[in-house]
Amino acid sequence: MRYNIQAKRCRCCIMPETPGHVELDETGVCSLCRAFRQTEAQQETFEQFSPEKKLAILQKKVDRYKNKGEYDCVVAVSGGKDSIMTLYIAVRTLGLKPLAVFIDNGFALEEMYQNVRNATDILGADLLIYKTADMLRLFPRLLRSGRRLYYCRICHALLDRAVLSICQKYGIGLSLGGYTKGQQYLRNSELFWIYDESDRNICELLDGDPDFGHLLPMYQNQQRYFTEHFGRIRQISPFKYVEWNEDEILALITRELKWQKPKRSWPDKSSNCAFNYVAQYLAEKQFGYAQHESELSVQVRSGELTRARAEEIIESPIEESDLVSALQKLGLTLNDIL
Amino acid sequence: MSISEELIILLKNNIDELEDTDFDETTELISGGFIESFDIIGLIGVFEEAFGVELSLEDLKLEQFNTVQSIASVISEAPRKG
Numbered sequence: 001m002r003y004n005i006q007a008k009r010c011r012c013c014i015m016p017e018t019p020g021h022v023e024l025d026e027t028g029v030c031s032l033c034r035a036f037r038q039t040e041a042q043q044e045t046f047e048q049f050s051p052e053k054k055l056a057i058l059q060k061k062v063d064r065y066k067n068k069g070e071y072d073c074v075v076a077v078s079g080g081k082d083s084i085m086t087l088y089i090a091v092r093t094l095g096l097k098p099l100a101v102f103i104d105n106g107f108a109l110e111e112m113y114q115n116v117r118n119a120t121d122i123l124g125a126d127l128l129i130y131k132t133a134d135m136l137r138l139f140p141r142l143l144r145s146g147r148r149l150y151y152c153r154i155c156h157a158l159l160d161r162a163v164l165s166i167c168q169k170y171g172i173g174l175s176l177g178g179y180t181k182g183q184q185y186l187r188n189s190e191l192f193w194i195y196d197e198s199d200r201n202i203c204e205l206l207d208g209d210p211d212f213g214h215l216l217p218m219y220q221n222q223q224r225y226f227t228e229h230f231g232r233i234r235q236i237s238p239f240k241y242v243e244w245n246e247d248e249i250l251a252l253i254t255r256e257l258k259w260q261k262p263k264r265s266w267p268d269k270s271s272n273c274a275f276n277y278v279a280q281y282l283a284e285k286q287f288g289y290a291q292h293e294s295e296l297s298v299q300v301r302s303g304e305l306t307r308a309r310a311e312e313i314i315e316s317p318i319e320e321s322d323l324v325s326a327l328q329k330l331g332l333t334l335n336d337i338l
Numbered sequence: 339m340s341i342s343e344e345l346i347i348l349l350k351n352n353i354d355e356l357e358d359t360d361f362d363e364t365t366e367l368i369s370g371g372f373i374e375s376f377d378i379i380g381l382i383g384v385f386e387e388a389f390g391v392e393l394s395l396e397d398l399k400l401e402q403f404n405t406v407q408s409i410a411s412v413i414s415e416a417p418r419k420g
Contacts, residue, residue, distance in 0.1 A: 046355055046371030057354045189401070224395050227379050235376050 003318040005284035013297035014310045018288035021193060032190055036301045047302060051243060055093075058241035062094050065174040065234070071126070072096040073174035076103065076163045077119070079112025080271030082178035082239070084119045084259055085249045089238050090176055091123045098176070101166055103159050104131040107273035107326065111262040115271065118258040128166065134158055135275070138212055140330045143278075143337060145205055148286045150198040151279035157218055164230040172233070179237040180244050180295060180304075188294045194287045244304050267292060267316035274329075277322040282337060341410040344388065349406070352384055353377055363406035378403045385409070391416035 007016030010030035015022045023031050046054075066072050075090050075098045077083040090096045102108075102116045120127040135155060142149055167175050199219055206216045218225040250269070253259035261269060266277050283290035296314055299305040324334055342363045349356050355372045367373045373381075378400055382393045393416055402408050 044359065044361070044365070044370070049355075060354055223375065223379075223400070227395060231379060237374075240371070240374075 001320045003281050003320065003323060004315060005281075005288075007284075007288070009311070010297070012307065013300045014307065014314050015190070015293055015297045016289050022190060022289070032297065033301060046240075054241040058236070058238060059094060061234075061236060062096060062174065062176075066096065068173065069171050070097075071099040071170060071172050073098050073176050074163060074167050074170075074172050075100050075125075075176045076159070076178075077101065077116050077127075078103075078178075078271055078273075079109070079115035080178070081246075081249050081253060081259065081269070082180060082244075084115055084178075084253050084257060086176055086178035086238055087119055087123060087125060088253065088257065089242060091125060093242070094238075096176075098125050099166075099170060099172065100125045100127045101163055102127060102129045103162050104129065105155060105159065105273055105275070106131070106133060106136040107275040107329065109262045109265060109271060109274060111260050112271050112273075115257075115259050119253070122257050130162055130166065132158070132162060134212075136330065139275070140332060141209075141212075142202070142205060143327075143330065143332060145201075147201040147205065148197055149201055150194050150283055150287065150290055151275070152283070152291055153195060153198055154202060154219075155275075155279075157222055158215075160226065161218065161229075164226070164233055167233045168230065175233055175235045177235060177237050178239065180239050180299060188291075188298065190289075191291060191294055194283075194290060197287075244299075246305070246309075264322060266318060266322070267313045269313075274322070274326045277318050278326050278337065281318050281323060341389070341413055342406050345385075345406045345409055345413075348384055348388055349373075349381075352381060361406075363410070365406070366404055367406075368401070368404045373403070375400055385413060386419070389413050389416075390419050392419055 008024070009016050010022070010024060010033055011028040012033040013030060015030045015032055017024050017030075025034070062073065073090060073096050075083070075087045077087055077100045079102065087098065087100055090098045100116065100120050102113075116127060119125075135158070139151070142151075142154070163175060167173070202219050203216060206212050206219065246269070250259075262271050265272050266280055280290070280292065293314060296305060296310040300307050300310050320334065323337070327333060327336065346361070346363070349367075353373055356367075359372070361367075361372075379395070381403070382395065382398075385391070386393055391413055393412070398412070402412050
């Protein structure tokens with residue numbers, strides 16, 4: 001049985017109609033696409049820079065961190081295509097000496113481990129594997145509460161904290177992440193109400209918690225927390241400067257880095273962790289949409305992805321067996337989230 | 339020199355993406371893809387130094403940094419450094 005939520009979507013991008021947040025006009029176009037057209041029509045944007053100029057800007061930024069220590073940067077690698085391509089760009093395009101960091105949140109797929117090992121072996125990069133049990137301990141409590149929470153946001157904060165702590169420990173001032181244009185979430189204001197509600201709810205749950213109360217400051221204000229603790233570490237997304245093309249990336253990393261697509265991951269052709277099935281199901285059910293829809297829609301608007309391909313991705317099936325498998329690892333059943 | 343004019347100079351000097359770019363006080367800096375959250379955090383210190391004000395991350399909404407016009411408004415309303 002599939003657990004995907006059916007939705008009426010914008011005919012230009014794939015954002016679902018969500019009253020009060022994403023409105024479709026009489027032609028079926030969403031408010032975000034209409035605003036995007038206005039911005040593009042009015043002014044020069046960074047997107048209009050030539051590829052050569054963008055790459056020159058990126059090279060200038062990263063060159064400031066070269067040869068300052070044992071490593072020039074950290075590259076957080078999940079084993080997915082985007083992070084593996086980012087590692088490739090760091091080494092082969094930008095000439096950096098990175099420390100690859102793989103964080104296993106307890107739900108990492110076996111193929112992700114192999115992809116990371118292959119890529120770092122071939123590129124000659126050092127690899128640090130950090131496995132945390134935080135999610136395995138924290139998520140059951142959160143799920144049992146029944147509160148509206150965006151689990152990807154909760155997990156990302158913990159992973160970012162881990163990666164930046166490693167940067168600090170090794171004296172590395174630069175962190176590269178394989179974030180696509182659609183994942184530069186500061187610009188995706190349609191997600192802010194989801195973040196606000198999720199943050200409020202998790203703060204209420206963590207307040208006074210003997211095991212996880214120490215995370216409260218982070219979730220109360222992530223911007224302030226990360227600035228205070230890690231403000232000196234520069235974070236750059238190379239895909240802001242380098243063209244992202246799904247087919248070309250897959251061809252290159254398969255050919256040169258022995259990358260393999262996981263047998264089961266949501267969405268299609270991703271290497272997201274096994275808990276992502278649960279996170280996405282709950283996001284659709286509780287909020288109507290979340291980061292995946294937003295990311296894909298940004299990529300459609302920027303021309304990196306066709307709407308048809310974005311729709312195919314977002315409608316990747318969420319099967320009962322995938323939900324059950326992830327929940328079992330937490331000692332939970334489907335009834336705990338339905 | 340107005341706050342806006344000075345801001346444009348500071349942005350050109352501190353943001354690689356804006357160094358050779360023609361922009362004015364209404365150009366959308368965040369939604370136009372020129373600056374990101376990390377840039378803003380760095381700019382807060384630059385603006386505090388240049389204008390002698392205190393800008394609290396706690397009170398700021400990052401969207402207020404989308405145009406030179408809105409940044410100028412934040413700076414003109416910010417408390418002076420003691």
